[in-house]
Amino acid sequence: KLDSLGLKKYYEDSKNEYMWKKRVDSDIISSTDESITIKVQELLNKGLEISYIKEQLNTDGKVNIIVTSGVFEIDQNELPKNFVAKEGVSEIYKRDNSSIVVNVKEIINPTIKEFDEVRGVVISNYQSEIEKKWMKSLRKKYNVEVNKKSLKKVKKELNR
Numbered sequence: 001k002l003d004s005l006g007l008k009k010y011y012e013d014s015k016n017e018y019m020w021k022k023r024v025d026s027d028i029i030s031s032t033d034e035s036i037t038i039k040v041q042e043l044l045n046k047g048l049e050i051s052y053i054k055e056q057l058n059t060d061g062k063v064n065i066i067v068t069s070g071v072f073e074i075d076q077n078e079l080p081k082n083f084v085a086k087e088g089v090s091e092i093y094k095r096d097n098s099s100i101v102v103n104v105k106e107i108i109n110p111t112i113k114e115f116d117e118v119r120g121v122v123i124s125n126y127q128s129e130i131e132k133k134w135m136k137s138l139r140k141k142y143n144v145e146v147n148k149k150s151l152k153k154v155k156k157e158l159n160r
Helices: 004-017 035-047 050-057 119-139 148-158
Strands: 023-031 066-073 094-096 098-108
Touching: 004 119, 023 035, 035 050, 035 098, 050 066, 066 094
Parallel strands: none
Antiparallel strands: 023 066, 023 098, 094 098
């Protein structure tokens, strides 16, 4: 954790293991009323902004649509099953009792994650790598002998 140079080197040597899958920058709009989802799809196809659509359809204190915006990996739960990634407004998908339409603003091809995005995973992997090397060096340096009498005694105690 404190070996920042070692961490950076480890990341640089293994950064191809830290890849984003194909992603989409999109707005995911869902409603329990399919007619409202159809209306959302029509408004998106006209080029209207999601904030305007949300304002128009969530009226009188009633939430008719839920909008989730962001960058999502293709297999993330936020996206509907069997989602086809292509720019523009999607077909309407069904999930449980909701209808979902996705407005894909951009498709982002797989890329290597930046160090800051995977720092925790890199630290964990680096520590495991150091531990493996250390154990290997200890095995080279020292001969392991098992005291069978003591092992038998410990096993007997554990089985009580």
